[in-house]
Amino acid sequence: MPSLFALLDCNNFYVSCERFFNPGLADQPVVVLSNNDGCIIARSNEAKALGIRMGEPYFKCKPLLEYYRVRVFSSNYALYGDMSQRVMEVLGRLEPEVEVYSIDEAFIRLPATGEESLRRLGTEIRGTIRRETGIPVSIGFAPTKTLAKLANRMAKKQVEHGGVFGLLPEHDITAFLKDIGAGEVWGIGSRSAQKLAAHNIRTAYDLSRADERWLKKNLSITGVRTMYELQGISCFPLEEMPQPKHSLACSRSFGAPVRELGEMHEAAVSYVSRAAEKLRAQRLKAGCLTLYLTTNRFRTDQPQYANSRTVSLPCPTADTAELIIQAGRCLKELFREGYVYQKVGVVLSDLLPEHLHQANLFVTPSPHRDTLLQALDRINLRWGKDTLQYASAGFSKQWHHRQERKSPSYTTSWRELPVVRAF
């Protein structure tokens, strides 16, 4: 039997997470901000209806938000990550072939049964996830991932479908695609949409019938695959096994401008420490470290500077201390006086599993380091982030990113458990 794809997508996911622990937010306009309280990255339907746009800088729409008494939250990734896991666990129990695609989305492969049985299945999955996690989801069915994305959008947009919508071969997919802009298709960003429009390809339907050679030349092979997917020919398979990571990063914009090397060094050490923690949590080592820094590109009135340095490590490592030393050297080379810096970041690459050990003639590994690092991680896991930290990460952290409206980490911190009162 031919197979179909379903895309399950959590509705306004971050807002739904906030609402689950704070029922007073139901029916209220709610938004969630990006890190550093910079931009709007999630909106409730009520907030969308007020015309608040995705990606809008917070400071620009603050008056509007206050006027309409929109409830505003800093992002709380500990909470969202944990809620995501719950949703994916329930889904994994219900369906055998699942690809977790992002924090709030999963693809599912299903046998191509009739529309009615798909609708029943979708409704059942929706109900179970809602009941067991409190998160509302929408589900779209179609012969390819790209079409399932579009079907999902329809499931969300038109409430009469009850959160489940199928874009199946027996339907008139052509008419449907004519109503969709080429730029709304998964994989077609604004740059590609511009190129397509200049070539008079404006709708998803136009794209599905584009000239293959022209597409290959202008949008690369991925554009060609998208074209076939729109025709119902699957080119993106379900990837149940997550691919090993090639890189891992940590960076933050500063909460207050940074001008001095000392402060910059503290921030760099903090992010390197976090990146090294992630590395160890995933049982990886890094062979390469990149440090980069940049001024605020929006402040065109100020002198601009951005630069990066990459070093190969003498021996792949996940040891915070070694990575801090390397990052410190990079920073010394990169830092220039006289600029107002906005951000520093670290990228670890050439990742490999920790058990693959390549010995280095000139480096003697200390047997105690691993034990020490394990102890460090255990203590910070048990007693909270940065209970133990390197002194060079600083203690006052004036540069620390803003996070003024964060909800408690209800599900991941003993100190922040929700409190239930009986009257």
Place this chain on the structure above:
DNA sequence: TCTGGGGTCCTAGGACCC
């Protein structure tokens, strides 16, 4: 005053080798 963060894939072009 104030504009996120983390990740992937693809391609062109240069370096290098024989």
Place this chain on the structure above:
DNA sequence: TCTGGGGTCCTAGGACCC
């Protein structure tokens, strides 16, 4: 006058995603 050709590997930059 006139100075090869083909293959591989690596990297930077562009574009995309959520």
